[in-house]
Amino acid sequence: MVFYSAFWYIFDDRQPSDEPLLSWGPEVSAFTFDGVDGEGEAHTSSPGAETDYGNTIYTCGDHYLALSIDHASVMAGDMRENLIALTQSALPWLCQDQPIPGLGKTMEEARPYYAYPTPLPSPTPTN
Numbered sequence: 001m002v003f004y005s006a007f008w009y010i011f012d013d014r015q016p017s018d019e020p021l022l023s024w025g026p027e028v029s030a031f032t033f034d035g036v037d038g039e040g041e042a043h044t045s046s047p048g049a050e051t052d053y054g055n056t057i058y059t060c061g062d063h064y065l066a067l068s069i070d071h072a073s074v075m076a077g078d079m080r081e082n083l084i085a086l087t088q089s090a091l092p093w094l095c096q097d098q099p100i101p102g103l104g105k106t107m108e109e110a111r112p113y114y115a116y117p118t119p120l121p122s123p124t125p126t127n
Contacts, residue, residue: 022068025054031084036060038095040087044080045072056083060095063107 025044032039037060044054055068065087072079092098097106 022055022057022066023053023070025051025079027054027080029080031056031058033088033091036091036095038091040084042080042083044083054079054083056080056087058087058090058094060091063094065090065094 022043025042026049027042027044027046029042029044030040031042038058040056040058042054042056044056045051052072053068053070054072055066057064057066067083067086069075069079069083075082093100093107097108099106100110103110
């Protein structure tokens with residue numbers, strides 16, 4: 001496999017970094033987009049480095065997009081910048097409540113019944 005992507009919801013103990021097929025490059029950096037309430041982290045390698053893989057994870061609220069590349073040498077351009085540009089193209093449906101292309105539903109409309117945060121137990125009154 002050369003490229004992997006996943007978008008989903010953060011709930012219970014599941015975190016974006018739990019994606020089983022992400023390739024973790026050694027260089028870690030943060031990224032954001034102007035006007036978007038979200039945050040991203042890239043784990044990549046430099047061009048020509050011994051490691052040839054990496055990922056980005058971008059989170060908006062409890063939605064996330066994880067992208068991963070193995071064999072980055074097959075891609076033209078900088079791996080980190082390419083993954084960030086691909087992430088930016090997903091912002092309308094990931095963070096801005098627009099329909100997901102090809103699905104015609106927003107992230108909230110497509111949310112499966114089991115992908116809701118587990119409610120915290122009600123505190124027991126003490127008397």
